[in-house]
Amino acid sequence: MTVLEADRLSADSNRRRDPISSRGAARVDTVLAVEGLTVGTGRADLVIDVSLDVRAGETLCLVGESGCGKSLTCLAAMGLTSEPLIRKSGRISFLGQDLSLLRENQLAEIRGRDMAMIFQDATAALNPVRRVGMQIAEVLVVHRGLTWSQAMKQAVELLASVGIPDPAGRANAYPHQLSGGMNQRVMIAMALACRPKLLIADEATTALDVTTQAQILKLMKELQAETGAAMIFVTHDLGVVAEIADRVAVMYSGRVVETATVDDLFERPLHPYTRGLMACRLHATTISHGRIAAIEGTVPSPSRRPEGCSFRPRCPYASDECLALPALRSIAGIYGADQHRAACHFAEDFARAGS
Amino acid sequence: MSGKGRLVLDDIVRVYRSGGSLFGGKTVVRAVDGVSITLEPGETLGIVGESGSGKSTLGRIAAGIEAPTSGHVTLDGKPYARIGSTAWRRERRGVQMIFQNPSKALDPRMAIGGQIEEAMQAHGMFDAAGRKQRMSEMLALVGLPGMGARFSHQLSGGQQQRAVIARALVLDPKVVICDEAVSALDVSVQAQIINLLNDLKARFGIGYLFISHDLGVVRHISDRIAVMRKGVIVEAGPAAEIFANPQHEYTRSLLAAVPAATPAERRARERLIA
Numbered sequence A: 001m002t003v004l005e006a007d008r009l010s011a012d013s014n015r016r017r018d019p020i021s022s023r024g025a026a027r028v029d030t031v032l033a034v035e036g037l038t039v040g041t042g043r044a045d046l047v048i049d050v051s052l053d054v055r056a057g058e059t060l061c062l063v064g065e066s067g068c069g070k071s072l073t074c075l076a077a078m079g080l081t082s083e084p085l086i087r088k089s090g091r092i093s094f095l096g097q098d099l100s101l102l103r104e105n106q107l108a109e110i111r112g113r114d115m116a117m118i119f120q121d122a123t124a125a126l127n128p129v130r131r132v133g134m135q136i137a138e139v140l141v142v143h144r145g146l147t148w149s150q151a152m153k154q155a156v157e158l159l160a161s162v163g164i165p166d167p168a169g170r171a172n173a174y175p176h177q178l179s180g181g182m183n184q185r186v187m188i189a190m191a192l193a194c195r196p197k198l199l200i201a202d203e204a205t206t207a208l209d210v211t212t213q214a215q216i217l218k219l220m221k222e223l224q225a226e227t228g229a230a231m232i233f234v235t236h237d238l239g240v241v242a243e244i245a246d247r248v249a250v251m252y253s254g255r256v257v258e259t260a261t262v263d264d265l266f267e268r269p270l271h272p273y274t275r276g277l278m279a280c281r282l283h284a285t286t287i288s289h290g291r292i293a294a295i296e297g298t299v300p301s302p303s304r305r306p307e308g309c310s311f312r313p314r315c316p317y318a319s320d321e322c323l324a325l326p327a328l329r330s331i332a333g334i335y336g337a338d339q340h341r342a343a344c345h346f347a348e349d350f351a352r353a354g355s
Numbered sequence B: 001m002s003g004k005g006r007l008v009l010d011d012i013v014r015v016y017r018s019g020g021s022l023f024g025g026k027t028v029v030r031a032v033d034g035v036s037i038t039l040e041p042g043e044t045l046g047i048v049g050e051s052g053s054g055k056s057t058l059g060r061i062a063a064g065i066e067a068p069t070s071g072h073v074t075l076d077g078k079p080y081a082r083i084g085s086t087a088w089r090r091e092r093r094g095v096q097m098i099f100q101n102p103s104k105a106l107d108p109r110m111a112i113g114g115q116i117e118e119a120m121q122a123h124g125m126f127d128a129a130g131r132k133q134r135m136s137e138m139l140a141l142v143g144l145p146g147m148g149a150r151f152s153h154q155l156s157g158g159q160q161q162r163a164v165i166a167r168a169l170v171l172d173p174k175v176v177i178c179d180e181a182v183s184a185l186d187v188s189v190q191a192q193i194i195n196l197l198n199d200l201k202a203r204f205g206i207g208y209l210f211i212s213h214d215l216g217v218v219r220h221i222s223d224r225i226a227v228m229r230k231g232v233i234v235e236a237g238p239a240a241e242i243f244a245n246p247q248h249e250y251t252r253s254l255l256a257a258v259p260a261a262t263p264a265e266r267r268a269r270e271r272l273i274a
Helices: A002-017 A070-077 A104-110 A132-144 A148-161 A180-192 A210-227 A238-244 A262-267 A272-280 A347-354 B055-063 B086-094 B112-122 B128-141 B157-169 B187-204 B215-221 B239-244 B249-257 B263-273
Strands: A030-040 A045-055 A059-063 A086-094 A115-118 A198-202 A230-235 A247-252 A255-261 B007-019 B026-039 B044-048 B070-075 B095-098 B175-179 B207-212 B224-229 B232-238
Touching: A030 A070, A030 A230, A045 A059, A045 A070, A045 A086, A045 A230, A045 A247, A045 A255, A059 A070, A059 A238, A070 A086, A070 A198, A070 A230, A115 A180, A132 A148, A132 A180, A148 A180, A180 A210, A198 A210, A210 A238, A210 B249, A230 A238, A238 A262, A238 B263, A247 A262, A247 A272, A255 A262, A255 A272, A262 B263, A272 B187, B007 B055, B026 B055, B026 B070, B026 B232, B044 B055, B044 B215, B055 B095, B055 B175, B055 B207, B086 B095, B095 B157, B112 B128, B112 B157, B128 B157, B157 B187, B187 B215, B207 B215, B215 B239, B224 B239, B224 B249, B232 B239, B232 B249
Parallel strands: A059 A230, A059 A247, A115 A198, A198 A230, B044 B207, B044 B224, B095 B175, B175 B207
Antiparallel strands: A030 A045, A030 A086, A247 A255, B007 B026, B007 B070, B224 B232
């Protein structure tokens, strides 16, 4: 993919002026590190004490039900929270730089260039009254100082690199003239235009048909292998997780309740919520009969979380101990324990029983 | 209501025309192009297909809220009456529909109990006291006991869908068309609703026409499955058989695109391709 390779050279020279890579040759492997992030409104905390990190070339999946704080964690990581949402505590460092120390205009420079985001509904995220080629070119004009004619030329190459047939023709199309899958490819092309170090995909394939989803997932893996970008993939679909993740963080009611490598999580889920999610999913390749092991009840409202473990009212293993909040900790005694962390008082028991 | 609820769709065609004004020729879309299927009493027939395959149009025609361009729909041998007629309105009691988005299906300004009673009243069922009693029985049955005074905004998505199901089933329908009825729900809640639909089917012997793009859900809930593409059914058969031994190339490509169940399965598949 010549356009991307050529970019790498010019981008490296461009980066000299950046506030972030001015740290010189000290190459940081961890692209994004979130430590103890709490985000909320005046009335309730929506993301509580979340710590995550993602390294170059790695894909971290954020899993959980709607309202558990996955998307909000990502928005906060990009510095996109605004009133009435407040970042109450926590540190977000991007390539070793604390984002809270940057001014808004410095943040704006980083966003779209070094970190990019793709949303679920590409058709809604694109500007309906501008041709898609122009929208991609604009990123290059703003962030890389290209002229419009240079940028348009590159936009066409980018459209080709995300697998859009007849890229020169499609560059002149408006979003409504393209299918949902094509628009999502346009969004990916736009996000990758500046070769970001971090790509956040928030339910990027959820609205797509299975065949289109498979193509987009494959495309994103290929582009990641090429560019070495770190990727955070927000999804509620464990099939997508199995497909794309290296590591997984499971969120429930604002907190991270379990993190593990993708293999460990599927082989040895240690939090009852993760175990419930694994049990109730319906997969086309597995035969199922009779009742599904549903998780009874619903996610508590952030303003009315139960005391202690938030999952307690829905948990089949709940006991008096659960009135105390379990800490997210490494679970001793299992293979790869330093990588596998869970926030359940009984996680050690599950680990022993499972092995 | 008499009859068992055998729904027969015979050579259904639905054509949509648009354009044909200032800007050139008419465009003609054959959304459903000659579909014949039968839903046996008490059976769940899954319809799968990608967006634009015509499955929702087929669902609306099966429910009798949209007329086919040609072809016939009969319930227990009786063809559907003309849309809007008195007979048609009476018929609707036997065929109910559940949609994807329960918050849009419920009236935001009326308590859910009132909406369930109103549905019965529209079909002249019971007197006021009888309707109230039946409403609270139905709410208990779908897992919302004593919640008739709630408004839809006071319910979670899963609870809203339960209310929609109560409102549909209180009329003792023989057939329920479920169009992506669980697609908008979280996985754990989705499992609850599927269990509920199966329980109610076992209890009342309702037949479901279950339309979904989610192959996992369809496989679990269906007795038989029809695969739709571009308005045509390309393959139909018992659920287990369709998945174990897909005959049509399109069905195979759909199944191949389903994400892996586990990372181990993904690697196995990648090795196979490489």
